[in-house]
Amino acid sequence: MSIRLMWCSVLVVGVALGGLSCTPTADAGQEAGLQEEEVRGDFCGGIAGIPCAEGFACVDDPRDDCDPDRGGADCGGICRRENPAACTGREPGQKYVSRDPTECTLIDFICREGYTPFFNECGCGCQRQKPSCDYNDPNRSYISRDPEVCATIRFLCAEGFQPFFNECGCGCEAVR
Structure with a gap:
């Protein structure tokens, strides 16, 4: 099957299913008094599954009529900063040297191979090094x-x- 024929098929199916797309809901866009600055964010999700940048989560866009909780398939969303979880000292991949941020400024520590230092509002220590991903690899x-x-x-x-x-x-x- 040629690529041109596949794209034509996708377009035909998309037009045919156009009537089955998201439908407006009575409370769409009226999410608990959201202010305009609260709904700003980069586009994410949708049929392409566009991801958010690290530290952000894709949530339903309250400005559109598509509601995934009411059967809307492939709804687009907006990226919102994730709220950091409360510190437990048992965060995956993290090993604390100290749980006192003030003390962390005075401590000199070295992490073993495969780990990098971290400093946050809960303390400091070593965490697993994130993999280096080459998204530009031509292969x-x-x-x-x-x-x-x-x-x-x-x-x-x-x-x-x-x-x-x-x-x-x-x-x-x-x-x-």
Whole structure:
């Protein structure tokens, strides 16, 4: 099947399903008195599954009529800064040297290989080094940069390419 024919098929199906898209709800956009500055944010989600930058979460956009809680499929969202969780001292991948931020300014510590220092409002210590992801690798095409999303989606790769899944996401890579 040629790529041109596949795109035409996608467009035809999209037009046919256009009537089944999101429908307005009575309370759409009236989320608990949200102010205009509270709803600003980069676009995310939608049919393309566009991710947010690190430290941000994709939430439903209260300005549109699409409501995922009322059957709206592929609703777009906006990126909002994630609220940091309360410090427990048991955060995954973190090992505290001190839980006193003031004391942390006086401590000189070195992390073992594979770990990097961290300093936050809860203290300081060593955390696992994040993987270095090369999203510009010409031999790879990412479908998602979120491993959790990768665990829930199915995709096929073109001939000469094979699927890959790692801590950076998933997609298709050239067969070597």
